[in-house]
Amino acid sequence: MPAVQETIDQVRLIDVDQYKYGFETEVEMEKAPKGLSEDVIRFISAKKGEPEWMLQWRLDAYKRWLTMKEPTWARVSYDKIDYNDIYYYAAPKNNPAPKSLDEVDPEILKTYEKLGIPLREQEILAGVEPRNRVAVDAVFDSVSVATTFKEELKKAGVIFMPISEAIREYPDLVRQYLGSVVPVTDNYFATLNSAVFTDGSFVYVPPGVRCPMELSTYFRINEKNTGQFERTLIIADKGSYVSYLEGCTAPKRDENQLHAAVVELIALDDAEIKYSTVQNWYPGDAEGRGGIYNFVTKRGDCRGKNSVITWTQVETGSAITWKYPSCILRGDNSRGEFYSIAVSNGMQQVDSGTKMIHLGKNTTSRIISKGIAAGRSENTYRGLVSAHRKATGARNFTNCDSLLIGNQCGAHTVPYIESKNASAVFEHEATTSKISEDQMFYCQQRGLSEEEATALIVNGFVKDVLQQLPMEFAVEAQKLISISLEGSVG
Amino acid sequence: MLEIKNLVVQIEDKRILNGLDLTVNNGEVAAIMGPNGSGKSTLSYVIAGKEDYEVLDGEILLDGQNLLEMEPDQRAAAGVFLAFQYPLEIPGVASMTFLKAAMNAQRKARGDAELTMPDFIKRVNAAATQLEIPKDMLKRALNVGFSGGEKKRMEILQMALLQPTFCILDETDSGLDIDALRIVSEGVNALRSPDRSFLVITHYQRLLNHIVPDTVHVMSAGRIVKSGGKELALELEANGYADYRESEAA
Ligand SMILES: Nc1ncnc2c1ncn2[C@@H]1O[C@H](COP(=O)(O)OP(=O)(O)OP(=O)(O)O)[C@@H](O)[C@H]1O
Ligand SMILES: [Mg+2]
Numbered sequence: 001m002p003a004v005q006e007t008i009d010q011v012r013l014i015d016v017d018q019y020k021y022g023f024e025t026e027v028e029m030e031k032a033p034k035g036l037s038e039d040v041i042r043f044i045s046a047k048k049g050e051p052e053w054m055l056q057w058r059l060d061a062y063k064r065w066l067t068m069k070e071p072t073w074a075r076v077s078y079d080k081i082d083y084n085d086i087y088y089y090a091a092p093k094n095n096p097a098p099k100s101l102d103e104v105d106p107e108i109l110k111t112y113e114k115l116g117i118p119l120r121e122q123e124i125l126a127g128v129e130p131r132n133r134v135a136v137d138a139v140f141d142s143v144s145v146a147t148t149f150k151e152e153l154k155k156a157g158v159i160f161m162p163i164s165e166a167i168r169e170y171p172d173l174v175r176q177y178l179g180s181v182v183p184v185t186d187n188y189f190a191t192l193n194s195a196v197f198t199d200g201s202f203v204y205v206p207p208g209v210r211c212p213m214e215l216s217t218y219f220r221i222n223e224k225n226t227g228q229f230e231r232t233l234i235i236a237d238k239g240s241y242v243s244y245l246e247g248c249t250a251p252k253r254d255e256n257q258l259h260a261a262v263v264e265l266i267a268l269d270d271a272e273i274k275y276s277t278v279q280n281w282y283p284g285d286a287e288g289r290g291g292i293y294n295f296v297t298k299r300g301d302c303r304g305k306n307s308v309i310t311w312t313q314v315e316t317g318s319a320i321t322w323k324y325p326s327c328i329l330r331g332d333n334s335r336g337e338f339y340s341i342a343v344s345n346g347m348q349q350v351d352s353g354t355k356m357i358h359l360g361k362n363t364t365s366r367i368i369s370k371g372i373a374a375g376r377s378e379n380t381y382r383g384l385v386s387a388h389r390k391a392t393g394a395r396n397f398t399n400c401d402s403l404l405i406g407n408q409c410g411a412h413t414v415p416y417i418e419s420k421n422a423s424a425v426f427e428h429e430a431t432t433s434k435i436s437e438d439q440m441f442y443c444q445q446r447g448l449s450e451e452e453a454t455a456l457i458v459n460g461f462v463k464d465v466l467q468q469l470p471m472e473f474a475v476e477a478q479k480l481i482s483i484s485l486e487g488s489v490g
Numbered sequence: 491m492l493e494i495k496n497l498v499v500q501i502e503d504k505r506i507l508n509g510l511d512l513t514v515n516n517g518e519v520a521a522i523m524g525p526n527g528s529g530k531s532t533l534s535y536v537i538a539g540k541e542d543y544e545v546l547d548g549e550i551l552l553d554g555q556n557l558l559e560m561e562p563d564q565r566a567a568a569g570v571f572l573a574f575q576y577p578l579e580i581p582g583v584a585s586m587t588f589l590k591a592a593m594n595a596q597r598k599a600r601g602d603a604e605l606t607m608p609d610f611i612k613r614v615n616a617a618a619t620q621l622e623i624p625k626d627m628l629k630r631a632l633n634v635g636f637s638g639g640e641k642k643r644m645e646i647l648q649m650a651l652l653q654p655t656f657c658i659l660d661e662t663d664s665g666l667d668i669d670a671l672r673i674v675s676e677g678v679n680a681l682r683s684p685d686r687s688f689l690v691i692t693h694y695q696r697l698l699n700h701i702v703p704d705t706v707h708v709m710s711a712g713r714i715v716k717s718g719g720k721e722l723a724l725e726l727e728a729n730g731y732a733d734y735r736e737s738e739a740a
Contacts, residue, residue, distance in 0.1 A: 433581070437541065442578040444562035445538050445571075446588075446648065447596035456591050460582025460631070 022252030022282060025111045025222050032089035041195055044089045048164045051171055061184045061194035068188045074351040075380045076320050086258060088196045090141040090223040104145050112138055134214040135160055141223045142198035156212050159204040163231050166202035173204055177235055181264035181301045189260040190297040197231035205240040214243050214470055221250035227258040236271035243274040245473055250282045254290045256319060261296045269304030276469050278477055281317035288347030291319025298325035302334035310337040312468045314477040316484040319348060326355035329363035336365040339468040343484045344377030353383035358394035367398040370462050373409035374485055380412040387424035394424040403461050404434040455482045491515050492656055497548035499536050506532045508712035517684040521698055522691045524709030525731045530691045531575055534658045538572040539565050552656055567599035569655030573645035573662050580632040588632045589614060593651055617650040621677050638665030646677045658689045663697040675700030695727040710734040
């Protein structure tokens with residue numbers, strides 16, 4: 001199995017603390033004054049050249065946020081966050097809104113090169129077959145620095161651009177949908193995001209259009225003491241289809257950094273959205289110093305009949321993950337899917353899962369979650385499946401498996417089920433297993449090293465979910481999982 | 491050639507092997523018989539390098555190499571193969587995938603190139619056909635939900651593919667039906683060669699009717715207490731271990 005071999009080689013190449021995206025980029029940045037206030041929000045809004053309604057929306061959110069309390073129900077613990085000790089806006093000084101790649105700071109281009117993210121369309125076109133092309137929106141701290149294949153997508157009628165640009169160019173579309181899935185008042189972190197969000201992607205796929213390529217956004221936190229508040233909005237109009245992938249990395253630092261994103265998906269009649277995440281924020285060191293606090297609200301609304309939304313996530317990074325990509329199954333016959341691999345090692349804490357809210361008739365949902373805990377990490381699956389009174393014929397299948405590596409980690413499953421409709425059928429399966437010493441010995445007796453054996457067993461454990469990812473990312477994700485587990489055996 | 495000298499092994503303060511001596515020459519098939527709990531499986535684990543056992547004294551040499559200093563995977567690459575008395579289940583990993591990973595890991599350790607896919611498939615198909623293992627089984631997760639006999643066959647399939655030089659069969663006959671016993675024995679006999687030796691652990695003569703041993707050793711209380719030719723097994727079959735248990739008590 002060559003992928004296993006590659007994984008092993010990859011594992012060998014990396015340094016002791018494993019995180020290979022931990023470098024910093026030297027660019028001069030312009031920042032908002034530290035801390036959070038109405039003035040800072042006005043500053044961000046002005047920098048983005050936003051219309052008045054957008055500013056007002058932010059200020060309303062801020063007022064609301066001041067009255068809210070940070071949630072404490074998740075199985076994670078961390079020192080209190082000082083929200084006034086964070087920069088809420090940081091952008092490359094020279095040219096915060098480059099019109100073409102030639103205008104982008106070469107240091108930033110180098111950063112993406114190092115991360116293996118192709119930003120030059122010619123280069124992408126050169127090596128790869130056309131059907132494997134991916135359009136990329138690259139977000140660096142608080143701004144989008146490049147978006148590829150914009151023109152070609154436009155020809156197909158697909159809008160793919162930084163959300164800050166969309167607010168200016170397509171205000172009606174944005175206004176119609178922004179906050180319609182995750183309301184401003186939804187939760188502490190989402191409300192904060194609504195007040196201070198800086199950049200993210202906007203996608204609109206018109207009726208009947210199958211988006212001609214994969215879309216992706218690559219988020220990079222670079223600047224110290226800076227939070228990243230990404231906002232993504234994807235609308236698939238009637239009968240359309242789009243597949244979108246996001247990736248994330250950050251430099252290694254001793255202090256924690258906050259990432260509080262909001263992602264909203266809207267699928268109208270007969271539309272389908274596939275949203276995949278490969279989350280690899282800096283996880284902190286072996287002692288639990290540093291790392292990203294990843295507090296994210298992601299929700300999809302199957303607003304139209306027969307619509308489909310699929311969340312696939314591979315979570316390997318972050319010191320703390322608090323994330324529940326969910327589906328509101330509003331349209332009759334709509335379908336929601338959640339496929340997740342959450343890997344925790346070292347001192348990482350993961351509290352992640354999904355909510356499937358069945359509102360429409362004959363709605364179906366499927367949840368496949370694979371948690372892998374190693375080191376001294378804690379890994380919790382938290383999921384809610386609910387059927388509304390009118391959700392006749394709702395069906396859910398949930399399968400939650402946990403794999404423990406070593407004796408010092410923990411895996412927990414917290415499923416909530418609510419059914420107000422007698423015809424709803426919800427199935428739940430859960431297993432917890434451990435790679436036993438006997439299994440290890442058996443594999444080694446056949447010639448596999450401990451690392452190879454772990455990679456093989458882990459790959460076997462997660463393969464149902466990896467299959468859901470677009471091909472080229474599945475291989476990446478597989479490598480990433482093994483790298484994250486490096487040092488967890490022996 | 492495998493040479494074991496004065497092997498003393500304990501687990502959790504319990505002495506299991508008590509100065510065991512054993513030599514198996516190249517090309518030789520040696521059978522070990524002995525009462526339950528006499529330490530036969532322990533011996534096979536210690537040869538293969540299982541961690542839990544504490545070796546207090548003695549040495550194990552394979553063609554002059556000191557096995558006790560090697561990791562289990564290094565021993566495997568050096569030619570040691572253990573067909574487990576209770577094969578482990580590896581959920582999620584298709585048998586095919588496992589076989590390929592194991593074969594390539596050993597090839598890599600020996601500095602050989604990875605197998606190409608067609609070459610690999612060809613070898614697996616040939617070996618599986620001989621052992622009458624259906625192809626569907628190879629697609630399933632290794633040993634998961636396999637019957638006792640199927641697991642044992644899968645062990646022999648792995649042995650046939652990995653081509654080890656020193657093969658330990660720990661009660662491979664238990665759980666096999668009459669036909670499977672014949673098929674597996676034929677598989678083992680096909681692997682007999684002047685530069686490959688076998689240590690066959692069994693309780694029953696019927697396996698030794700198929701795999702005819704060159705030597706038979708009786709193990710009791712962690713030592714080899716008697717060695718002889720294939721007729722020794724027949725004698726045991728007739729008389730049991732009574733004579734040898736006394737030596738245990740002594
Ligand atoms: N982990 C352990 N802790 C304590 N005692 C152990 C442990 N493992 C094995 N033993 C003991 O060591 C002795 C030898 O066991 P072993 O499995 O080697 O016997 P065996 O000869 O293979 O027996 P059988 O014919 O039943 O397979 C037994 O008394 C067994 O209970
Ligand atoms: Mg035994």
